Amino acid sequence: MSTNKRILLIEDDWEHIKWIREGIRGRWPEAVVDEIRTEKALVDKFDSVAGANYDLVIIDQAVPYASVEDKDRNRARLELNAFRAGSRCYDRLRKDPRTQDVPLIFYTIHDKIRVPPDAVYVQKSSTSIPTLLDRAEKELAAVR
Amino acid sequence: MTAYLSRTRSKKSLIDNWHLALYNIRVMATEVHRVCADVSLDLIRSAAECHLMADFSTVLQTLAEIGGAQGCVLWDTVPFGPDERRFIALAEYLPGELVVYYLPWDSITGEVVRSGKTRIIDDLQREVGLRERGYCKPFLEMGVTGICSIPMTLEENRAAAVNLYRFDGAPFTGDELARIEGAAAAISYLFNSVRNEMGFRLLRGVGDLLRKRGSAALQDSLARISEAINAVESAIYLEDALEAPGVYALRAFIWPWDWEIEKRYRKDEAALTSWVIRNARTVRLLDLSHFEEEVSASGYEELVYRNKGRLEEAVRRLFQKDVLPPLSFVCVPVKHHGKTIGAMRFCVNKARTRFFDDRHVEILELVADQIGECWGAELDYRRGAEEKRRFQLLTKGADRLNVRAFHELNRHDGPSLDRQLQAALEPLAEISGSGEALSIRLVDSSRRELRPGVFHGRRWCENGKEREFLDRRIPLTANYGCCESVRDKRVVRAERTRDTDPPISNMFPDTRRTLHTPILVGDDPVGVIDIRGFGDQPFPPLLDLIAGLIASQLGLHHHMFEQFRNIQQTNARLQKAYDEQSRILDDFHHQITNPVVKTATYAKKLPTADADIINALRGNARKAEQVARHMQYFIALAKDAPIKADEQFMTPAQLLERLSEMANDEQAVNDPARKLQFFVNETSFKALAEVKVRGNMELLEHAAMNLLDNAGKYSDLNTNVTVRASLSQKHFRISVTNRGIPISRDDRKHLVERGVRGDQAMSIVAHGRGLGLYIAEKLMQAMGGDLEIIPTDSGGLNEFRLLLRFL
Numbered sequence: 001m002s003t004n005k006r007i008l009l010i011e012d013d014w015e016h017i018k019w020i021r022e023g024i025r026g027r028w029p030e031a032v033v034d035e036i037r038t039e040k041a042l043v044d045k046f047d048s049v050a051g052a053n054y055d056l057v058i059i060d061q062a063v064p065y066a067s068v069e070d071k072d073r074n075r076a077r078l079e080l081n082a083f084r085a086g087s088r089c090y091d092r093l094r095k096d097p098r099t100q101d102v103p104l105i106f107y108t109i110h111d112k113i114r115v116p117p118d119a120v121y122v123q124k125s126s127t128s129i130p131t132l133l134d135r136a137e138k139e140l141a142a143v144r
Numbered sequence: 145m146t147a148y149l150s151r152t153r154s155k156k157s158l159i160d161n162w163h164l165a166l167y168n169i170r171v172m173a174t175e176v177h178r179v180c181a182d183v184s185l186d187l188i189r190s191a192a193e194c195h196l197m198a199d200f201s202t203v204l205q206t207l208a209e210i211g212g213a214q215g216c217v218l219w220d221t222v223p224f225g226p227d228e229r230r231f232i233a234l235a236e237y238l239p240g241e242l243v244v245y246y247l248p249w250d251s252i253t254g255e256v257v258r259s260g261k262t263r264i265i266d267d268l269q270r271e272v273g274l275r276e277r278g279y280c281k282p283f284l285e286m287g288v289t290g291i292c293s294i295p296m297t298l299e300e301n302r303a304a305a306v307n308l309y310r311f312d313g314a315p316f317t318g319d320e321l322a323r324i325e326g327a328a329a330a331i332s333y334l335f336n337s338v339r340n341e342m343g344f345r346l347l348r349g350v351g352d353l354l355r356k357r358g359s360a361a362l363q364d365s366l367a368r369i370s371e372a373i374n375a376v377e378s379a380i381y382l383e384d385a386l387e388a389p390g391v392y393a394l395r396a397f398i399w400p401w402d403w404e405i406e407k408r409y410r411k412d413e414a415a416l417t418s419w420v421i422r423n424a425r426t427v428r429l430l431d432l433s434h435f436e437e438e439v440s441a442s443g444y445e446e447l448v449y450r451n452k453g454r455l456e457e458a459v460r461r462l463f464q465k466d467v468l469p470p471l472s473f474v475c476v477p478v479k480h481h482g483k484t485i486g487a488m489r490f491c492v493n494k495a496r497t498r499f500f501d502d503r504h505v506e507i508l509e510l511v512a513d514q515i516g517e518c519w520g521a522e523l524d525y526r527r528g529a530e531e532k533r534r535f536q537l538l539t540k541g542a543d544r545l546n547v548r549a550f551h552e553l554n555r556h557d558g559p560s561l562d563r564q565l566q567a568a569l570e571p572l573a574e575i576s577g578s579g580e581a582l583s584i585r586l587v588d589s590s591r592r593e594l595r596p597g598v599f600h601g602r603r604w605c606e607n608g609k610e611r612e613f614l615d616r617r618i619p620l621t622a623n624y625g626c627c628e629s630v631r632d633k634r635v636v637r638a639e640r641t642r643d644t645d646p647p648i649s650n651m652f653p654d655t656r657r658t659l660h661t662p663i664l665v666g667d668d669p670v671g672v673i674d675i676r677g678f679g680d681q682p683f684p685p686l687l688d689l690i691a692g693l694i695a696s697q698l699g700l701h702h703h704m705f706e707q708f709r710n711i712q713q714t715n716a717r718l719q720k721a722y723d724e725q726s727r728i729l730d731d732f733h734h735q736i737t738n739p740v741v742k743t744a745t746y747a748k749k750l751p752t753a754d755a756d757i758i759n760a761l762r763g764n765a766r767k768a769e770q771v772a773r774h775m776q777y778f779i780a781l782a783k784d785a786p787i788k789a790d791e792q793f794m795t796p797a798q799l800l801e802r803l804s805e806m807a808n809d810e811q812a813v814n815d816p817a818r819k820l821q822f823f824v825n826e827t828s829f830k831a832l833a834e835v836k837v838r839g840n841m842e843l844l845e846h847a848a849m850n851l852l853d854n855a856g857k858y859s860d861l862n863t864n865v866t867v868r869a870s871l872s873q874k875h876f877r878i879s880v881t882n883r884g885i886p887i888s889r890d891d892r893k894h895l896v897e898r899g900v901r902g903d904q905a906m907s908i909v910a911h912g913r914g915l916g917l918y919i920a921e922k923l924m925q926a927m928g929g930d931l932e933i934i935p936t937d938s939g940g941l942n943e944f945r946l947l948l949r950f951l
Contacts, residue, residue, distance in 0.1 A: 014815035015760075015815075062734055062910040062911060063910055064908050064910040065907040067908055068858065068861070068884070068908045069860070069861055070908070082910035082911070083731075083910065109733070109737045124737075124741055125744075126742075126743075
């Protein structure tokens with residue numbers, strides 16, 4: 001992997017973000033990591049996300065719809081199950097021709113059964129960061 | 145022959161005994177030969193060749209020739225009507241047009257009839273006292289020179305005379321007189337013979353024509369009858385009991401007049417034809433010109449005729465004569481199985497005979513019976529075919545309805561009673577025929593009303609008042625057919641009414657009949673079928689039973705659908721409970737696993753740990769402990785198990801210590817980027833140092849942690865979360881205040897319900913199932929305290945209070 005790869009993190013938990021960033025920085029110091037913390041943020045920024053040419057997207061399954069600082073949070077899509085927000089983000093990325101080939105990894109507390117059947121999956125644990133990074137490397141290599 | 149006709153009122157036997165009729169004619173000829181043996185057989189032969197009454201002129205021609213005369217008229221006494229002492233020309237043979245139709249009783253013919261002796265006038269012009277009489281003048285103008293008048297008797301002892309007229313001035317000789325008298329004696333028999341021949345031929349001919357059935361057969365038959373009796377105007381009116389009972393519609397007619405013929409009659413109308421139908425009695429009038437005199441003399445009570453003047457004018461124009469012929473009229477009832485189903489009428493004879501006598505009437509009555517039988521048979525056939533069709537519609541409709549119910553039950557969105565009711569109206573509309581507006585209203589038991597349901601039928605579309613109908617509700621206590629049907633649980637049928645159901649009758653003022661059928665589930669009415677009829681066509685027979693069957697099916701389907709819906713609702717509740725539990729377990733799994741993972745992650749860093757890591761480790765461990773207890777309390781509450789709360793006395797100092805720890809822990813697990821600050825106001829606790837708070841530290845700690853956890857999740861960036869103590873008259877209060885998602889007065893009621901989260905809360909935090917405040921309240925109540933939620937104040941501050949008893 002070249003050192004200037006771009007990675008998108010769809011994750012709401014600041015501690016997990018911190019540890020994933022630490023892990024990526026340790027393995028690929030030059031990598032650029034962006035983060036999106038809500039489903040609505042992905043929807044709102046999708047064009048810029050699609051145009052950013054990310055090399056990898058890491059998705060948590062349970063992310064909120066909007067953030068507390070979002071002034072537009074009253075339009076919450078209450079019928080949407082927050083525990084499937086990651087799957088909806090995954091579908092959106094997969095269906096758009098600009099992002100359909102970007103490697104995606106589900107990184108979540110939930111069981112594998114909760115993520116789309118064809119998705120790459122790593123379960124969060126106290127020892128899972130190296131596993132996540134190994135899997136990310138494999139996905140990036142496959143693209144190359 | 146008369147006796148024969150009387151005996152053979154059965155038309156079938158009459159028609160079938162045609163050979164007997166021919167035998168009668170031979171008998172008649174034999175009798176004629178016996179009476180006047182010396183008369184030429186030519187007279188008999190000419191009579192035998194007559195098939196129509198008009199042909200009888202050939203007999204009179206033969207008689208004239210026998211007597212060496214150029215004309216011959218058969219004069220009959222008027223057998224009915226106001227003037228029985230007049231003569232009317234029954235039949236004639238003349239070289240020109242007959243211009244005199246009546247002779248007075250004091251005429252020469254009258255003298256002959258009265259005396260019973262033949263009279264000869266050889267020179268009418270010179271006969272003193274005659275030529276001045278008015279009735280002679282037309283004969284003189286015709287060129288009559290001599291008359292030979294011979295008395296005779298027609299059947300039923302009617303006095304008559306046959307007059308021979310000469311135009312050549314020659315006198316009647318003795319030999320001629322003898323031949324004339326001999327032959328004239330046979331005229332009565334021959335006349336009867338020809339008429340009976342005509343009658344039998346007519347009956348047989350009409351019988352043959354009617355076998356074809358249909359309106360063409362009726363028209364052909366009428367033409368045949370009119371030809372046989374020389375009627376100018378004729379018509380047949382018949383009732384179609386299937387389509388329009390009580391209406392006698394024109395089925396066949398011959399109408400030479402320039403005004404419109406009546407298309408239909410009803411029994412109760414003031415008209416000749418209506419009178420005949422109403423009284424089931426023949427009306428025969430000699431001359432409509434003398435209508436009033438005849439009616440008063442013949443006992444036709446309340447008989448009305450309005451077209452006299454118009455008819456006289458029309459006949460003058462038609463015949464182009466100044467002298468009107470007798471406007472004869474006969475109308476006979478048409479019957480079937482003793483019931484009058486119509487009338488057949490004839491008016492104005494265009495040639496001999498000039499009027500309808502008793503025998504004519506008898507023949508016409510027999511023909512009317514034939515027509516009645518034919519029409520009745522056709523109605524029976526149609527009725528049978530219609531009943532068969534309705535039966536097929538019913539069985540198919542009922543079958544379709546059941547299949548439909550099955551499909552409704554299998555629909556993904558569940559069965560719809562309205563769709564099923566709508567479907568039921570289609571076969572009912574087809575079966576009911578005249579039911580052009582059908583509807584079903586449903587019972588709203590809670591409001592004791594009939595509520596709008598579904599409707600069907602052409603009239604609804606034409607009326608365009610569906611919305612008005614749909615919006616209308618009718619109290620069950622109303623005195624309407626539909627309500628009565630529901631109240632009494634029975635079919636309510638009403639004919640010729642507009643008052644049984646004003647809400648709809650007002651929309652359809654021409655409603656003629658209604659049928660209301662209750663839809664029952666067991667013994668409970670759930671709706672009512674309203675079938676509304678217009679026009680003359682009645683509801684078909686057994687419609688009440690048919691509607692009852694459909695209603696019974698609908699009741700069953702209604703019950704099935706209700707049961708199905710109950711099952712669906714139970715399933716939905718179970719599914720919802722399952723989903724809720726599934727989500728709660730997912731959430732618990734997430735919430736308990738996440739701090740455990742983090743705890744373990746921090747634990748690995750312990751060898752190089754700084755204070756932040758230690759705090760984070762402790763905070764996450766507490767979070768895990770909190771979630772575990774959360775699960776424990778949730779399960780207990782779900783089972784309605786009591787939460788044990790051993791009462792302790794807690795000092796504010798103890799509470800301060802614990803709450804400070806919790807605030808620190810919450811601070812440690814919160815994202816530093818959000819810059820939230822958790823404070824415990826120590827002063828407020830220390831100020832209440834003397835108070836002894838009653839409660840349970842473990843439960844209180846859990847309730848307070850829930851409040852701090854919520855504050856951590858839902859507070860705005862860069863704000864403070866403050867914990868302070870206060871005292872009210874009844875309670876020791878621990879308040880947690882923050883700035884974040886606002887809470888309205890309505891929100892605070894719902895936030896403590898199980899599984900309820902505020903809309904905004906759901907949108908900004910993925911995990912959490914709305915159990916925190918629910919459990920906190922239950923815990924506080926288990927300690928004899930409570931949870932109080934204060935709506936957001938004008939400064940944007942939210943406050944949650946834990947209320948505890950104190951000493």
